[in-house]
Amino acid sequence: MKIWMLKLLAVLVLAAAGAAAQTPTQTPPAGDAAAGKKLFVSLGCWTCHGYEGQGGAGPRIAPRPLPRAAFTTYVRRPSERMPNYPERLVSDAELGHIHAYLQSRPMPPPIASIPLLQP
Amino acid sequence: MSGNPAVDRRSFLKGAAVTGAAALVPDAAANATPEAASQAAPAQGTGPTMPPVGGRDIDPAVAIGAGPAGRPGSDFMLDVLKSLDFEYVASNAGSSFRGIHESIINYGNNQLPEFLTCCHEESSVAMAHGYYKAEGKPMAVLCHGTVGLQHAAMAVYNAYCDRVPVFILAGNHLDAAERGGSVEWQHSVQDAAALVRDFVKWDDMPVSLGHFAESAVRAYKIAITPPMGPAVIVIDGHLQENPIAPEEASRLRVPRLTVATPPQGDSGAVAEAARLLVNARNPVIVADRAARTPAGMPLLIELAETLQASVIDQRGRMNFPSRHPLNQTVSRQPMADADVILGLELTSFPRARAGVRLISIESTALYIKSNYQDFQRYAEVDVAMAADAEATLPALIDACRRLITVDRRRAFAERRQRLEQAHLEGLAAARAEAAYAWDASPISTARLAAEIWAQIRNEDWSYVSESGNTSDWVFRLWNFTERYHHTGNSSGATGVGYGAPAGVGGALANKKHGRISVNIQSDGDFLYAPGVWWTAAHHRIPLLSVMHNNRAYHQEIMHIQRMASWRNRDITRAHIGTTIENPNVDFAKIAQGMGVHAQGPITNPNELGPAIRRAIEVVKSGEPSLIDVVTQPR
Structure with missing residues (x-):
């Protein structure tokens, strides 16, 4: 099995474990996208993922990030070259804000509507 | 001559x-200004004099004295x-x-x-x-x-x-x-x-x-x-x-220059390489500084098409057309399934699974020094040719052709079909990816590349330099077909400060051919020795420079973030010593001060296309032009 598949599998297992640990009553409240934007910048997430989460040195993570639980799990225990962000640096609630910010990013316009991206 | x-x-x-x-040259004193002559007079025949106190250099009129007698x-x-x-x-x-x-x-x-x-x-x-x-x-x-x-x-x-x-x-x-x-x-x-x-x-x-x-x-x-x-x-x-x-x-003469022919790979090694390549299930050709002359790219196309093999271009030189169906550089997917990899003048051999057969043709094996460590990790290759890749390609192509059977030809045709499909899917995926953050400010690097391409695609253009990293958008969106379309990746030692002067040098070479030279210019690189913009203006070197101004030594921010994370310390302070803001540099003003036509800073993506059009008009008139564009980090 390829290394990247193993890593992906590990992420999914961790995410599933995180999700399983939460009962329906523990569903985190929806985050505040405006607060998330500030955190996204101050924590330096933008450096690898771009200000819009569109990707760059790191992968694209917006406007459809991993589900909230998987997102939190990954940020706490990232693979590859991403630095880990422990709870003392960013709380689960703050990650929720960042998650909301990423979800709030607009979907890209249809390719057909962008003349510059035609073959 | x-x-x-x-x-x-x-x-x-x-x-x-x-x-x-x-005397061959006119008497210096005869052409000197009265002031200089009066300074020179006492010094003649009196030997060296004291330099002026605090002066950076001696006064040339004092030091040289009378002109030389003879040529x-x-x-x-x-x-x-x-x-x-x-x-x-x-x-x-x-x-x-x-x-x-x-x-x-x-x-x-x-x-x-x-x-x-x-x-x-x-x-x-x-x-x-x-x-x-x-x-x-x-x-x-x-x-x-x-x-x-x-x-x-x-x-x-x-x-x-x-x-x-x-x-x-x-x-x-x-x-x-x-x-x-x-x-x-x-x-x-x-x-x-x-x-x-x-x-x-x-x-x-x-x-x-x-x-x-x-x-x-x-x-x-x-x-x-x-x-x-x-x-x-x-x-x-x-x-x-x-x-x-x-x-x-009476004894002096100018020796005649005889250019040495570059060494070609040993015939036995070429035959073994051909055997491995022809019989491979999924051969991959990786090229870095392979195309040394205009003949290099056609030869590499010929080899790739003979084998219907994937090509990964590391882009040290303009090796392979970016939209050739066998070009798999963007996805690099064939590397995962490769069973034979042919490396042509590589800086370093890509990591490969155990059992993958590796063939190397590199002239650097003929000459290497020990102190500076640019020679990279030792590669355990199966066939190592200490030879010039381009000079060896004709023999390798011939050797491969001699070994291709009807069965292999059929397998090659199937492989070609798969690779062609993967290539097209890769192009489509790149365009889809480019649409994300299309209207963002700071401007996305994909938008930057697409806006430049829209303005040059119908011109005779040459991409002469890139400093900084724009996530390869230029290579994902532009159509590179000619040798001069790309002068090769940024630099050998990947040191900051190469981009601007190399761009000016490349543009100077392109000037007589009437090509539009394009440089994507990063902010950190700009600031190393910005006097080169004056040189470009002074010598009327037509160069379109579009800035990738992310206001940082961006790579270094990420290094510090990882270091702080690894040490379990504050990751939010990584901007210290790594960003170029407060104040933001007005690059257009600096360039204007050097005599270069300049625009910006541009933060609205909708203003970028018109700015590039204006800049190209300036470049077509024979002058350099710079656009400062505030961009996403990568």
Whole structure:
């Protein structure tokens, strides 16, 4: 099995474990996208993922990030070259804000509507 | 040859022998201003004088005194340079080579080579580096053997790592008994080239004009023989300035340059490589500095199509068309399933699974040094050819063709179909990915690349430099088909400061071809030696520079973030020492101050296309133009 598949599998297992640990009553409240934007910048997430989460040195993570639980799990225990962000640096609630910010990013316009991206 | 009838070297030598002590250059005192003449008068025949207190250099009128009786040595040096067909010599003026400087502009009439006024020696060498990569022949550089070579050192290392020939002439006054004021001492050194010897291919310090002639031609030949690299010839100041003695003139001659043919891979190794490639299930060709001449890209296409093999272009040179169906560089997916990898002039061999058979053809195996570690990790290859890749390709293609059976041909056709499909899917995926953050501000690097492409795609263009990282959008969206479409990746040593001067050098080479040279210019690189923009304006070098201004040494932010994370410390302070803001640099204003047409900072993506159109009009008129664009980090 390829290394990247193993890593992906590990992420999914961790995410599933995180999700399983939460009962329906523990569903985190929806985050505040405006607060998330500030955190996204101050924590330096933008450096690898771009200000819009569109990707760059790191992968694209917006406007459809991993589900909230998987997102939190990954940020706490990232693979590859991403630095880990422990709870003392960013709380689960703050990650929720960042998650909301990423979800709030607009979907890209249809390719057909962008003349510059035609073959 | 010179191409200048006024400067025929054989006539010169004949004249020198006949005229002996007759003055060649006009009497300096006759042309001097009254002020200079009055300063010069007391010094004549009185030997060295004290330099002015606090002055950076001695007054040339005082130090030189009366003109030499006879033709100066530097005129002959210039004849030798003319025989090597240099178009340009890039230099920041310096007294240790004032002799040859004067010969270039007066004896040589500032033609072939033409003197390029540079503001920093790093710019001179990087311009020569970029020029070579566009033109395919070396540029000469003049610098002080001491302070100039120290400034030049980083760019020399870049050229060395990128296997690019740069012909460096370093001034020096070796004979202490004949040195002038204090600065001439500070600007003299026992062994000038020692400073860069670890990362030049060859150097010498000639002690006579005959020695200079032989060593200059030898240095040129060594520099352009694969693996190529910079060479340094130290030119003694007294040798430049003193008149040629009649008895010496009669012996002087310019040696004929014979270019060495690059080595071709051993026939047995070629046959074994062909056997592995033809029988491979999924062969991958990885090319870095493979296409050395215009013949290189067609040969690589021929090999790839003979085998219907994937090509991964590491882009050290313009190796392979970006939209050729076998080009799998963007996805790199075939690497995961490769069973045979052919590496052509690679900087480093890609990591491969156990059992994958590796073939290497690289001229760097013929010449390597120990101190600087650019040679990378040792690769355990199965077939190692110490040979020039381009020179070996014809034999390898023939050997492969001889082995291809009907069955293999059928398998190749199926593979071609798969790769073609993967290539098309890769292009479509890239376009879809580019649409994300399309309207964002700061402007996305995908939008930046797409906006430039829209304006140049119907022009004759050349991508001469990229500093910083724009997530490969240029290569994902532009259609590279010609050798001159790309001069090769940023630099050999990946040091910041190469982009702007290399772009100017590349644009200079493209000028006579009427091409629109394009440079994506990062902010950090811009600030290293920004005087090169003045050089571009002064010499009317048409270059379109579009900035990737992310207001940071962005790579370094990420390094510090990872370091802080690894040490379980504060990751939010990674901006300290890594960003270029507060205040934001007004790059357009700096460029304007250097005489370059400039626009920006542009933050609205909808303003970018019109700005590029305006800039291209300026470039078409023969001038450089710069657009400052505030961009996403990558």
